[in-house]
Amino acid sequence: MLLQLRRAILILCLAGGVIGGVTYAAEKPNIVLFLVDDMGWQDTSVPFHNEVTPFNRRYRTPNMKKLAAAGMKFTQAYACSVCSPTRVSLMTGLNAARHRVTNWTLRRNASNDRRHPGLEFPKWNVNGLSPEPGIERTIHATALPAVLKRAGYRTIHAGKAHFGAVGTPGADPRNVGFDVNIGGHAAGGPGSYLGTQNFSAVWRRGDRVWDVPGLEQYHGKDVFLTEALTIEANKAVDRAVADGKPFFLYMAHYAVHVPFAPDERFYQKYRDAGLDHTEAMYAALVEGMDKSLGDILANVERHGLTDNTIVLFMSDNGGLSAHGRGGKPHTHNKPLSSGKGSAHEGGVRVPVIAKWPGVTQPGSACNRYVIIEDFFPAILEMAGVEDFQQVGGVMDGVSFVPLLRQAEGDPNDRALFWHYPNNWGPNGPGIGPSSSIRRGDWKLIYYHEDQRYELFNLAEDLGEQRNLADENPEVRERLASQLGQFLVSVGALMPLDKRASRPVSLPGQRNE
């Protein structure tokens, strides 16, 4: 009787609990969030299109293939078109129009908007994410790892952080809830990928602000950054396991962002296959990233934790294509149009794979769309955190756990929104200050410079070649109105039209 009572109490204790005001389920799965920087939708041997493309044949990502065979791939997953908005949405569950970190961040109080002849850009949150209130030009929010830490996780950051500007609390991943920081800081790219160059920008006479922090034990050694981060991430996982802690590993690679460098382990075979120097370096960066995925998952397997570890794979924006690549610009994400920095699919559609043992069906595909802010509530649901409230009490993301369970629902009924009242720099299809909405098969883009619309039917025209805005005024106006209402509801900032000396009109309220 006493034994039974003890057992009942033990079961009750294991069934859940409350730590720091957050309720958690007892059986906490480990979570690996593997985020690649600037990786395009086609930069993999896993086909995310409905056919195998020439790019799928070019890139070699055997470990992604293995992961996709064991889990579910999302063929219509979206991020923002550049780094910081995506990363802040991922960390907060908020849409970029609401958190206002709409462009990439680096220095305190300094905007990285390229000057524009007709527009002046609004006072967006150039200092990024802040865990504390009262820091100027930041979004004050509770970041994902802080919630997971309170729920009992060992939270491990490895690689590129890029959450907050230099000299603000958000610059250090440990201030936003990570127990461990390996190589992360304010900058959104590495000084160098090479240990022989100390991962520093000195080789290119670059600003030392880009130097990857930590990792001194690899300085002067012939080791690629991707590999060094992987080795250190695995050690941090080993320590979490030894300490009996569930872990959240945020493996956020600097790869495959510029400045490219030849990863000699893989480079030559792409040259032999006929790629030019730049494209061979890029393909080798992709394969090195894939090796890292394999090494991380092999370490999880070595600990016997594969069945209790959720793996999420994703990229933070589309593949770079406007400059810095070999071959013709704006073609590197085909069949998608354009690339990083663009509102077109090449800029925002990213490869996503999710594997949740016992939940996702092996080798399955989800064709419903999801967006970056959805990861926050989805990951909390996976971790069994039930009663979390973001600062301000709102959450834009919607958990995609029902999709992982293949629950029924109205396909593509919700609208997705992007807002980029900023100037990245290069020109090209879909590149420029804009707001956009996707609903069902339709996508409407509103360009702030000239209040022009592009309307595409993605089911019929994935490559966004036929602008139907004039042919379908009814769809155009309906979506424009919904987009305008959303921007008002989240307090979105619009650029100033310098010629008219007033803010650019909201979509659906165009000045005729």
Ligand code: CA
């Ligand atoms: Ca990026």
